[in-house]
Amino acid sequence: MKKVLLSLIICVLYLQASAQANYMTRNGQISFFSKTSMENIDAVNNEVTSIINTGTGEIVYAVLVKSFRFEKALMEEHFNENYMESDKFPKSTFSGKLTNLSAIDFKKNGSYPATVEGDMTIHGIKQHVTASGTIVVNGNKISITSTFSIKLADYKIEVPSLVAEKIAESIEVKVNCQYEPKS
Secondary structure, X not given: OHHHHHHHHHHHHHHHHHHHOEEEEEEEEEEEEEEOOOOEEEEEEEEEEEEXXXXXXXXXXXXXXXXXXXXXXXXXXXXXXXXXXXXXXXXXXXXXXXXXXXXOOOOOOEEEEEXXXXXXXXXXXXXXXXXXXXXXXXXXXXXXXXXXXXXXXXXXXXXXXXXXXXXXXXXXXXXXXXXXXXX
């Protein structure tokens, strides 16, 4: 009976420690920018869900594709129907890990350079990616920012030749998420 009770106490303490290491956002921001000589395309999604485990460095993002907002409604329609096929591939995800976790002190306020490596799935295609960014710790809140590029061809996003001059082959992606302890 003592062994069972001791095991139960250890499990509860472990789960509490793990829960305290998880930070979450449901209103993170991911934006992308396509620049060509013909036209610039900018879209923002303010409904990004993400969790970071400060103990293990694991980080995940989930993005509903239809939540990207464009300046022009027609761009949004073309994005969802013709390029991203949002009904067929409704979300994009990233699952990875901080590769320099030991250089980040989540218990001390400050700004820390960070590198993350993992698998990004867009348009049903999974690619292994590495990106760098900044983690800011301020009390019990964490902010993560990053800017990186992706190639449309890597995710089999086809651009018709008729509009190829209006859409860049490589898209700049910006991540800006504010996390709070997961309750």
